[in-house]
Amino acid sequence: MKPLFPGLMLFLPVAFPAAAQGLRDPAALLASADADHDGRISRSEFQAARLAQFDRFDRNGDGVISRADFGRIVSMRPQAGARIDALIAEADLDHDSKVTRDELAHAPARIFDEADINHDGFVDQTELEAARARLRTMRGQ
Numbered sequence: 182m183k184p185l186f187p188g189l190m191l192f193l194p195v196a197f198p199a200a201a202q203g204l205r206d207p208a209a210l211l212a213s214a215d216a217d218h219d220g221r222i223s224r225s226e227f228q229a230a231r232l233a234q235f236d237r238f239d240r241n242g243d244g245v246i247s248r249a250d251f252g253r254i255v256s257m258r259p260q261a262g263a264r265i266d267a268l269i270a271e272a273d274l275d276h277d278s279k280v281t282r283d284e285l286a287h288a289p290a291r292i293f294d295e296a297d298i299n300h301d302g303f304v305d306q307t308e309l310e311a312a313r314a315r316l317r318t319m320r321g322q
């Protein structure tokens with residue numbers, strides 16, 4: 182079955198693979214966030230897409246995202262663990278090592294800000310490509 186549009190894959194309720202994909206490829210999260218299909222991602226589209234992932238990251242369903250949600254992944258893949266820590270640290274506004282839905286909604290959009298090179302509040306296709314290229318460079322590919 183072909184997905185209706187590639188971004189739909191990210192919103193299917195598949196617990197781990199999609200979450201891991203989002204962690205591995207922030208550009209994929211950005212690309213899938215274009216809810217109104219105008220070819221560019223606004224800050225609010227990005228924040229909505231990020232919030233839509235909350236339940237997927239909250240794997241044990243206790244209402245908060247914490248390390249407890251990623252126990253096995255963290256021990257199997259130290260790199261993923263570092264990314265999860267970074268994600269939690271970025272959104273954990275009251276520093277209790279747990280991210281609530283409200284905290285995620287209000288967390289800084291660092292991925293978005295880095296991608297929005299001309300700071301017009303939108304990530305367009307050129308900026309998205311640049312973000313992908315940067316990520317590839319970071320990974321040494």
Ligand SMILES: [Ca+2]
Nearest residue numbers: 215219221222
């Ligand atoms: Ca858009």
Ligand SMILES: [Ca+2]
Nearest residue numbers: 239243245250
């Ligand atoms: Ca949880």
Ligand SMILES: [Ca+2]
Nearest residue numbers: 273275277279
């Ligand atoms: Ca918190």
